[in-house]
Amino acid sequence: MTVTTQPEIVQAERPQIAPAVAKIALIGNPNSGKTSLFNQLTGLNQKVGNFPGVTVDKKTGYSQLTSSFRAQIIDLPGTYSLYPKSLDERVITDLLYDPNSSLFPDLVVVTADASNLKRNLLLFTQLADLKLPVVLALNMVDVAEQEGVKIDVPALQRELGVPVIPMNARKGVGVAALKIVMMQELQATKAPFFQIPADLKPMLQQVKDRFQLSSDYLALQYAHQYRHLKGFSVQDMAWMDKLLEDTEFRSVTQQANETVARYARINDILLDVVRVERVNKSEKFSNRLDQILTHKIFGYLIFFTILFLIFQAIFAWASYPMDLIDEGVAGLNGLIQDNFDGPLVDLLTEGVIAGLGGVLVFVPQIAILFAFIAILEETGYMARVTFMMDKIMRKFGLNGKSVVPLISGVACAVPAIMSARTIENWKDRMITIFVTPLMSCSARIPVYAVLIALVVPEKYYFGFLNLQGIVLMALYLMGFLAAIFSALLLKTVLKARERSYFIMEFPVYKWPRWKNVGITIVEKVKAFLFEAGKIIVAISIILWVLASYGPGDNFEEARELALAEAQAKNLNEVQTENKIASYQLESSYAGIVGRTIEPVIRPLGYDWKIGIALLTSFAAREVFVGTISTIYSIGEEENVSTIKNKLLSETDANGDPFFTPARGFSLMVFYLFAMQCISTLAIVRRETNSWTWPLAQLLYMSSLAYVMAFITYHVFS
Template sequence: MAGGQLLSGRAGAGVSAVQLETAALRQPGPLTRIALVGNPNSGKSSLFNQLTGLNQKVGNFPGVTVDRKTGISQLTAQHRAEIVDLPGTYSLYPKSLDEKVITDLFYDKASPQYPDFVVVTVDASNLRRNLLLFTQLADMGLPTVLALNMMDVAEQHGVQIDIPALQQELGVPIIPMNARKGVGITALKIVMAQTLNAPTERFYEPEADLHPMLQQIREHFQLHNDYLALHYAHQYRHISLLTPEDRAYMQALTAQYGFEPMARQAQETIARYGRINEILLNCVSVTRTEQNEPYSNKLDKVLTHKVWGYLIFFGVLFLMFQAVFAWASYPMELIDQGVAWINGLIQTNFDGPLINLLTEGVLAGLGGVLIFIPQIALLFAFIAVLEETGYMARVTFMMDRIMRRFGLNGKSIVPLISGVACAVPAIMSARTIENRKDRIITIFVTPLMSCSARIPVYTVLIGLVVPDEAVLGVFNLRGFALMGLYLLGFFAAILSAWAMKLLLKTTERSYFIMEFPVYRWPRWKNVGITIVEKVKAFVFQAGKVILAISILLWVLASYGPGSAIEQAGERATTEARRQGLTLAEIDSRVASEKLEASYAGHFGHLIEPAIRPLGFDWKIGISLLTSFAAREVFVGTMSTIYSVGQDADQLTVQQKLAAEKDSNGQPFFTPARSFSLLVFYVFAMQCMSTLAATYRETKGWKWPMLQLFYMTGLAYFSSLLVYQLMK
């Protein structure tokens, strides 16, 4: 075959000096497009990270990659390639939207996105299952390289692979490697820099009675081989590039020949596994058998137990929320005091409108975001460790038992748990759910899971009304309150799913199949990368919105129509002096009256009648509206609102809210009002990005609008109930 001698030996070995020199002397040419394909959990995303350095999200459970991702890899000094990371799949017969991404790419050879060749990543410890996809791609006529990943796991299991013999049988280059540790990457890059031909070996030949039909399909669509034509016969209803006329032609043709897709696919799968078994019998041996039950199986008996499994999972969540409050409290306090100190220092040494804008607008708003970096970092650290160890897949399996009763399935738990971090990628991950009804319900209810953007709201309000006390000498009472809010969102999600299950009718059957990855020690580098990337995204994405809104709010809160603000200040000063208030009380009264007379005050009073039954005033109303851009904007808005014109710049966000008084001089943020606001934020759909993600995944505005109205209505009436009962 063209592409040099086949590689052999242990991982990373088998590349001659001649090959290295030849590859290095290649002249720059067009950018080669290389697709990475493999079974879920075969190390494909780890390989993508090693090749591109993009540090794409990697998790030790199926369903991490739900869309194709691209990056550039420097293969040799003279050769670069575009690497496309595709979702994990077990075969070329798609059963979910994420798998359809692959077939859409490989069925259209005329597409500019069509790859020059494919790297198939396989789990060396489970070759029989992994080679099914490889044989399909080879029969599709795609130039292919086999990345024999997880060689260390295979060795641990006593699996010995005769790589030269396997190369001879498969007819493609094989690179033994360990993508987690970067072993074999250099050898793979060298092979990828070469010109490869399609494999000449064929692993499955369609039955003779299908040849006339396949020939007509090939001629009609100008296809290059019979196996691709066979896929057109199987998948024509779902192939994106076909027109309605093409589908009508295929429907008539398959009916003419009495083509039965399910029976033919079963025959093909059986035939392929028969061929794979023959190959492995000659190339693979097991030098030792497990004398004892594998360690993963022992752990699974406990961690997936119908009683202990749920208790352990509940304990893990409990630990996570305790950590978010207890462990993060000291760095949060330092950040908050640092921002307040900088604000006070600037105001002490400088003066003027621009200084007021900087301290009362920009720094006050951004300070409301920076303080929550420790909590966001801890949350994502826990989620990353759960993914890395393989525990998340077990949680998915356990929750299938519960989810099915509420119109969902086990795969729904992946978006729901991911929603604790951010609803946008969580909604995208619902593509792995094959059943459309289950997928729509999962997308609809996922935003009810409390995302990381809600943490700033929860933290400030819990800190106002929940005592910082220890329970049983170890646990923090505020941690209990935080976990309660998350559980409230979860129960709302599954109850909403149950209601939708009754409303949506479908004849499509739902099933759940998932492979358990082996337990692994977390790759702390990946955990660290996840924390840095997520915190950076939180700070910069939220920071941009908060910066813009804080500046706008400061302007609206500092100026008013005509001379309204000056007149309000004079009236407040006269009234305060008449009442004999102190100088500090007079300044506070004047600042409050001026704010109320500003443009922001007028706007807040306009919407106040609608939210007054919830216990909210016009200041909270402004914050509710601005936080529709992003939930975390609420705290930044409140910080800005309570900073404008007041001598509060050296106070923390929580101290500003605690100092707020009502018309009777009592603390404004009472337990009733605070819990009403907390419940509102548990349920409210206040994220434009989430609505956009729902629109993208459902291909229309029907479900995003239903989502918006349902969640807003649920938030309003739940908040109303809480306030009226508690006040």
């Protein structure tokens, strides 16, 4: 696109915005380049939180426009109009309709796709009619040019009455010009784009008087959306109900009439400023590619192949850095313990540093998963995936975007739940978050490995089908079926006012911008470390204290008893230390709790020793193996064959083998369904901004685990 003259900036008499730090909101249609522009303006200087009172993400960042002028950039969720269809779109109206909000913007920057300007201008005209200072960031001018769309930018600026900045946000083109405009004190447009019908004016005047509004269009929005706006009292709603009933106001009809009128005005504007010479080769190529990637057979095969590669990468690539983190934490602990001694050292090494290790070890998986998700989103392929999967997933109370968290949950529920943010509908998102932990994650593998080796014989069928492998596959399949049918159950229980729509616009295929991918990875990792990490470390310390201390002289008595038994059996130094650790764990607060809960878990076939393992593995499922090693005096050796041989020799009070197939399968089923992961609960708390969901999750999954383990034990007994 060729721009012959520099757009004239519309500004007021004062040269700069008065506030020391200006608040600038970014708003635009989905796939209009808003995120790319936000990243260009803020770089890594971003913060993710929640809008006050809601669970929708709020992304803010700071942009240094000049050496002396700083702006706070607020990235609002993508939307097509000011009539919201979902919770995340509703936060836009909550913000823009409340001048007393701490985030109310001094300026609104509207991103618009230059190749589809007609659709994008609907939102722009609504914002302009709210009498907000607005700038139009005319993005994707390179795409428009490729599609034969030529825009007369100076003419468009005159027609709209606001600054129009041609841009390519992905490459940073036009960002400098936008920053110059953002420092100006801009005026709101004078002439409205939508003429409000005269018969509505008396009713709107009453609304303006009651709520002290200066804009007719804002009063009209109050009439449309007052039931969903924050800050409306019961008396205000009753007053609006009566007013709208008396004036026979029909919201749906008025919205339809407004939309038709706005598009008529937009068409008049575009006739004068846009010329189309459409020889769109890229669109033909995109359509041909879509015929393959969204094919009813090949599309699914391609998608599951990509998922398989992602899944393999998460396991294969993450294992090396995870091992390094594990070794680094263990090395640091060993270094401290070799040079210092005392209870504070134990607290630091076995509580704080071990807790930090439990947080850091997830970082490689989170980084790799979100790197792939960011690449798929940047290229435009993710939109096709959600379109394909929507029809299938919707039958179970989910939608197309739920498939990524569910499949990712096989690697780790923590990044999987974080990836559910892409689901716009509140009900679908909550159901997805709720059922994702039922997918068998990698942390269950050590538990499965020990128990399967313990109770399942290593037999082969047809020369290649391993019985132990079949059992492992069955456990994964059971987890998937539990997630799907739990979603179906929750679909009937969970009520939401908003209906679940699935309107998907396919963005053009394009190469990913690696800067955006990198920023996404850093943002997600930071959110996990600084939000969920705090809870994980705190609870890890609490669990360490419970397992390391006991009431009165119990610990010392346990030590003396273990030493006496070790001397009688002529145990070596290592075996003696293991015996002391086992006896002291039994005498600890955790051991006391284990004894206390034994009557509850006895119907499942478990004793107090397994009860301690269930409690300590609540920090993370894989802790089960280490606890079993300690409680049965195996020591720090966690080799599967070593643990298997030791556990096979355990007997019950009658002298019979303790770990029977019934107990083994019962334990497998319990760990399959139980919420034995502090990390997951912490991230659910962070993602839902409430303790209600993680506590409901804990109750549901624990109850399901108990019932299914009970049935399993008695079926196999």
